[in-house]
Amino acid sequence: MQVRNPDATGISTTQGPFMASGLPIAGFAIIEAADMAEAVDLVSRVPCAVAHGVVEIWPLEEPEQS
Numbered sequence: 001m002q003v004r005n006p007d008a009t010g011i012s013t014t015q016g017p018f019m020a021s022g023l024p025i026a027g028f029a030i031i032e033a034a035d036m037a038e039a040v041d042l043v044s045r046v047p048c049a050v051a052h053g054v055v056e057i058w059p060l061e062e063p064e065q066s
Contacts, residue, residue, distance in 0.1 A: 001036065001057045005044040013040060026053075030060070 002014040026048060033039035036059065043055040 001040070003040055003043050003049055003055045003057060004053075005049045006052045008045075008050050011040065011044045 001016070003011065004013075005011045031039065031042055033042060036057065039057050039059075043049055043057060046055060047053075049055045
C-alpha cells in the first residue's frame with residue numbers, strides 16, 4: 001500500500017504490491033502497529049509522505065511453524 005499526505009491536507013492510499021519505482025528509494029524503517037489502519041496513520045505524518053512523496057507499507061508475516 002502506498003500512502004501520501006501532500007502538505008498534510010489529506011491522506012490518500014493506493015492498494016497493491018509495488019516492485020518498481022521511478023523515484024529514488026530513501027530508506028526503510030520497521031514500525032509496530034496493531035493493524036494496517038494504524039500503520040497508515042503513523043506513516044501519513046512522516047516528512048516524506050507530507051512533502052509530496054510516497055511511503056509504502058509492507059506487512060511482515062511470521063512464517064508458519066512446521
